[in-house]
């Protein structure tokens with residue numbers, strides 16, 4: 464018999480995954496070329512060639528027992544060293560190799576951090592709209608996710624509300640920058656204000672509050688926007704990074720956690736994270752992918768391809784009358800539903816074979832998310848469908 468908590472999860476199964484499956488069914492009926500699936504954040508730009516080259520080189524030249532063997536739960540030492548050096552060069556930081564822990568993507572990394580920090584009944588705060596899986600990840604450890612309401616139209620996190628939401632059970636605040644689903648980049652000024660509030664709260668409640676910085680979209684930014692580097696603004700910060708989006712490797716499950724020396728309880732934190740990686744059953748991040756990453760730390764995805772999609776979609780939808788948040792990063796367009804119930808809007812869009820994600824799944828009803836990590840060709844072909852949808856609401 465399955466657990467009650469799993470029964471709950473099955474009831475509320477991922478809206479995005481369900482849409483993705485629906486899209487496949489729809490394609491069987493009307494033909495794949497007539498379905499415009501904007502549901503999933505699955506990169507459309509292929510991984511850089513260097514990824515395949517590095518894997519082939521490693522398989523050819525390295526000892527297979529080493530390439531495919533177990534290693535320390537935190538990952539290969541030389542890979543962690545390479546990640547630390549790469550961050551230090553790029554951002555002027557002082558990470559040590561010991562402060563880097565290789566993970567099974569961002570999802571694995573977040574779970575490792577939460578397993579390390581949380582006791583049942585503890586609280587984690589996040590700002591809406593947020594990546595819906597956070598709720599499940601926090602519940603994995605019988606803790607509670609406390610959500611600070613969205614802050615339109617800028618969608619910068621409402622840090623002013625944070626102080627009153629912090630209790631003695633608060634262990635962490637999750638920040639996702641650039642943001643999924645809004646595409647907004649949180650400013651340095653916002654982060655500095657966050658730090659002041661956290662410092663005061665830590666003194667008040669007498670224990671650390673870690674900021675977990677979930678940043679799989681760090682390099683996906685447009686118009687020269689800079690993403691502030693978290694540890695420069697927040698002392699007690701644990702960075703969770705992933706190569707799923709930045710190198711188009713979501714199926715490979717590879718990322719890392721980076722903990723700065725200045726973080727509270729640095730040594731025991733690192734020990735806890737490595738143990739969490741083991742006891743959660745990850746044991747270690749995939750060995751071949753770790754070794755590949757060491758060779759590809761300076762590789763970049765084709766941001767220009769996403770930028771072209773972004774500009775075209777944003778301008779076109781605005782011209783049709785839709786209210787959109789201008790995305791500065793990631794690969795999502797956040798659109799205000801023309802009716803209060805965005806699920807009705809999503810249902811109407813489906814009639815035109817447009818698959819959009821209702822943002823109540825991100826804690827922000829009244830909006831929808833359009834993932835534009837799709838082919839430019841599909842976006843162009845979808846325009847008559849968007850026009851027909853606009854006609855329904857704006858005449």
Ligand code: PLP
Pocket residue numbers: 504567568569570571594639643677679705706707713717718
């Ligand atoms: N965090 C955010 C904000 C995401 O958008 C995603 C994936 O879409 C993840 C975490 C999970 O990423 P990964 O594939 O690295 O586990």
